[in-house]
Amino acid sequence: AQSLPAPVRQLLELLPDASDGPPPAPANRLPVLERIGGHTISSLTEIGTVTSLGGMTLRGGLQALTGRSRMRLSDLLSDTANAGPQALLIVGIVNFLIGAILAFVGAVELQKFAAGIYVASLVGIAMVREMAAVMTAIIMAGRTGGAYAARISTMQGNEEIDALNVFGIPTSTYLILPAVLSLVITMPFLYLYGCLIGMLGGFVVAISMLDITAAGYFHQTITSFGIGQFIFAFVKSIVFGAFIGLTSCRIGLKAGRSAADVGIAATRAVVVGIVGVIAIDAIFAVIADVLGI
Numbered sequence: 001a002q003s004l005p006a007p008v009r010q011l012l013e014l015l016p017d018a019s020d021g022p023p024p025a026p027a028n029r030l031p032v033l034e035r036i037g038g039h040t041i042s043s044l045t046e047i048g049t050v051t052s053l054g055g056m057t058l059r060g061g062l063q064a065l066t067g068r069s070r071m072r073l074s075d076l077l078s079d080t081a082n083a084g085p086q087a088l089l090i091v092g093i094v095n096f097l098i099g100a101i102l103a104f105v106g107a108v109e110l111q112k113f114a115a116g117i118y119v120a121s122l123v124g125i126a127m128v129r130e131m132a133a134v135m136t137a138i139i140m141a142g143r144t145g146g147a148y149a150a151r152i153s154t155m156q157g158n159e160e161i162d163a164l165n166v167f168g169i170p171t172s173t174y175l176i177l178p179a180v181l182s183l184v185i186t187m188p189f190l191y192l193y194g195c196l197i198g199m200l201g202g203f204v205v206a207i208s209m210l211d212i213t214a215a216g217y218f219h220q221t222i223t224s225f226g227i228g229q230f231i232f233a234f235v236k237s238i239v240f241g242a243f244i245g246l247t248s249c250r251i252g253l254k255a256g257r258s259a260a261d262v263g264i265a266a267t268r269a270v271v272v273g274i275v276g277v278i279a280i281d282a283i284f285a286v287i288a289d290v291l292g293i
Contacts, residue, residue, distance in 0.1 A: 046250075054246050056172040057180050071177045079182035083144045087190065090143065091136055095194035098131050099123050099201030107209045116210040120217045121224035123202030128225050132194035133233045134281050137240035140183065140190070141273025145248035148179050149269035152252025153262045161253070171253065180245035187241030188234050232293050236284050243280060244273045 004012070060071065106122040152175060155161050164171055199221060206212050248269040255265035 050246055050250050053172060053176065053250055054242070056170070057177050057246065060170075060173040060177040071173055071181075075174075075178040076181055079178045080185055082147070083140065083182045084186035084189065087140065087143060087186075088193065091139055091190050091194055092197045094135055094139055095127070095132055095198040096201035098135055099127055099198030099203075100205045102126050102131070102198075103202035103205035104209070107206060111210070116206075117212060117216060117220055119202065119206045119210065119212075120220035123199060123206075124221040124224045125229070127195050127198035127202075128229045129233060130281070132198055133191050133237045133240065134277060136187065136190045136194045137237065137244065137277040138274050140187065140241070141244050141248075141277060142270050144183065145244045145273040146266040146270045148245065148248040149252040149255070150262050150266040152249055153255035153265040156253065156255055157257040157259070157262065159257075176246070176249040179249055180242060183241035183245040184238055185241075187237045191233060191237040228293055232284075232288060236281070239280060239284075240277055243276055247272050247276060 102123050103119050106119040107116060110116050110118055110122075152161075155175075161171060164174060203214070203217055206217055207214065251265050251269045251272065255261045
């Protein structure tokens with residue numbers, strides 16, 4: 001070893017005198033029931049955390065109405081512009097195509113029974129009751145929810161969240177409240193916009209495929225549903241917006257601090273948002289059946 005160059009000898013001196021022995025045996029996996037219980041407890045804990053976060057956000061919203069909130073108006077306006085006007089194009093395209101598809105499928109089947117005029121009722125009821133609210137919420141979960149999670153997880157990695165906590169600025173009011181309020185404000189209007197665009201898509205297909213006049217299509221549409229359908233879906237869209245905002249911000253807050261964690265948080269926010277919207281819609285369907293709507 002003395003014949004080796006000095007740098008090589010220095011490296012050899014860093015080696016331990018004896019090996020540490022064989023690696024430890026892997027720990028036995030937990031029983032199935034214990035793993036299920038652990039996942040259940042962690043899921044319930046996460047639900048409680050999101051609920052608590054929603055409560056703090058609601059309290060911050062009430063404080064904002066009285067002018068005692070730390071939320072900046074510029075943040076709310078920026079988030080509202082991003083979640084509302086800038087989303088009109090994609091929301092319009094998707095809902096137009098959904099209405100056109102419903103009209104096409106309905107026209108093919110209803111023509112067999114000489115009931116083509118009821119395509120207007122099919123498209124109108126489907127868009128007002130379900131499709132406009134659900135499709136708009138899915139779009140916002142993928143577009144805005146993922147962006148919120150990525151933004152907050154990036155702030156977490158840059159230690160901006162820690163700086164806010166050091167200065168005593170609550171993240172629930174400073175960061176989460178504008179994001180949630182922007183979705184709660186814009187989702188109902190995007191739902192109404194999606195309804196109109198979806199009916200327009202159905203109108204274009206029905207007029208081109210069936211022997212229906214524009215006046216007849218319009219009359220059949222407005223007589224196929226009542227104002228109660230609009231109110232019910234309007235409330236549902238507000239719940240969708242609050243859910244997407246809260247879960248996306250929560251996922252961003254609990255993300256890691258590396259660059260890879262930003263992408264993981266965004267992906268998880270999109271998946272949770274889409275699955276959650278469909279689950280909430282199923283709950284609302286049961287409520288509508290109970291209320292007879």
